[in-house]
Amino acid sequence: PFSFQQHIPVMYSSNPSAPQMYADAPPPYGQASVTGIPVQSRALVPWSTGLCDCSDDVGNCCITYWCPCITFGQIAEIVDRGTTSCAASGALYALIAWLTGCGCLYSCFYRSKIRRQYALEEGSCGDCIVHCCCEPCALCQEYRELKHQGFDLSIGWQGNVEQRTQGVMTATAPVIQGGMNR
Secondary structure, three states, X not given: OOOHHHHXXXXXXXXXXXXXXXXXXXXXXXXXXXXXXXXXXXXOEOOOOOOOOHHXXXXXXXXXXXXXXXXXXXXXXXXXXXXXOHHHHHHHHHHHHHHHOOOHHHHHHHHHHHXXXXXXXXXXXXXXXXXXXXXXXXXXXXXXXXXXXXXXXXXXXXXXXHHHOOOXXXXXXXXXXXXXXX
């Protein structure tokens, strides 16, 4: 039998009252699942690629090396589920990097967010150490991980939402032309 509930996408958000979409995406680590039971017992999994596997995506590697603010902005928009834009995050990263020389102080927090969202192992070094010692490699690995999770970082959060919900029927209220008549 047809169940309308089965055909509605589910996306997990940090806001418990937000609409749920992307059934295939796990809820962020440590947050309640659809059933309301906290999902803290998920086994940690390794990253889909290694830190130094930059040659897996040479184009992204080049962009990240010459202009890491672009890659960081794309990562931040997806990780924050569209609450921050690629441009705003990238500009803030560039400003911090220009003023302090340490954009890694900002980007390491996003590595931690990605690890929590997808229950990824931390590795032998902490997130900040990885970013401080090899910022381009860390950003490239995070970019590849989000691609592995099914995101197209070049189209941003909204583009991914539209792409994944394409063909899904949504119920809308009928539009009534004109106003009330006596």
